[in-house]
Amino acid sequence: QKEVEQNSGPLSVPEGAIASLNCTYSDRGSQSFFWYRQYSGKSPELIMSIYSNGDKEDGRFTAQLNKASQYVSLLIRDSQPSDSATYLCAVNDAGRRALTFGSGTRLQVQP
Amino acid sequence: ETGVTQTPRHLVMGMTNKKSLKCEQHLGHNAMYWYKQSAKKPLELMFVYSLEERVENNSVPSRFSPECPNSSHLFLHLHTLQPEDSALYLCASSQGVTVSGNTIYFGEGSWLTVV
Numbered sequence: 001q002k003e004v005e006q007n008s009g010p011l012s013v014p015e016g017a018i019a020s021l022n023c024t025y026s027d028r029g030s031q032s033f034f035w036y037r038q039y040s041g042k043s044p045e046l047i048m049s050i051y052s053n054g055d056k057e058d059g060r061f062t063a064q065l066n067k068a069s070q071y072v073s074l075l076i077r078d079s080q081p082s083d084s085a086t087y088l089c090a091v092n093d094a095g096r097r098a099l100t101f102g103s104g105t106r107l108q109v110q111p
Numbered sequence: 112e113t114g115v116t117q118t119p120r121h122l123v124m125g126m127t128n129k130k131s132l133k134c135e136q137h138l139g140h141n142a143m144y145w146y147k148q149s150a151k152k153p154l155e156l157m158f159v160y161s162l163e164e165r166v167e168n169n170s171v172p173s174r175f176s177p178e179c180p181n182s183s184h185l186f187l188h189l190h191t192l193q194p195e196d197s198a199l200y201l202c203a204s205s206q207g208v209t210v211s212g213n214t215i216y217f218g219e220g221s222w223l224t225v226v
Contacts, residue, residue: 004153034214043201043217044154045113088154090215097167097208098144099215101154 004091006102014110019076021105023089026070032092033065033072034099039085048074079109114138115218117202123224124192132187132221134202142208143185144215145177148199160185161208192225
């Protein structure tokens with residue numbers, strides 16, 4: 001069973017701090033990695049994708065990928081209360097035709 | 112507005128009813144998906160369609176029956192469901208099936224309650 005693991009949280013950070021969200025995956029053949037944000041009662045929306053080892057930055061968000069260690073992380077700088085949501089890690093397993101999702105980490109940004 | 116529209120947004124049905132969920136994508140994509148999201152569980156892939164052909168059926172009970180008449184529309188027909196089938200059902204689409212790294216875009220979801 002190919003798995004994507006995330007700490008369910010909640011992860012609580014003060015406003016303006018850096019939030020660090022982590023994800024590990026079991027399939028070494030995975031090629032594509034995604035972070036989605038899901039507000040309560042809403043559908044997931046894509047934040048970032050990353051395909052190569054290293055960092056990828058987009059505004060306040062930075063995705064980090066380490067294929068050797070099989071983990072991917074998301075850093076949110078200058079966290080805002082509006083960032084409070086569940087963050088889903090998704091991985092494209094080699095050979096499958098869809099994404100496998102983790103159960104998500106709930107982030108709470110305290111004003 | 113994500114370009115993927117689902118109806119109805121909320122549905123309450125009895126265990127003996129037959130109902131359908133509808134999904135339409137306006138993104139010109141050629142792959143569509145049904146995912147199920149239950150409380151405190153990861154998103155579960157149910158079905159994948161590529162160019163109207165079902166390419167993956169993830170061991171879903173036969174009381175769920177998908178239909179993809181064209182690359183823009185996807186249905187999930189429901190009959191004799193169980194209370195444990197109550198969940199958020201998410202439709203999604205992508206330019207191609209994600210083995211090539213294409214991004215999946217989700218609709219707003221249909222909240223299903225089985226009573």
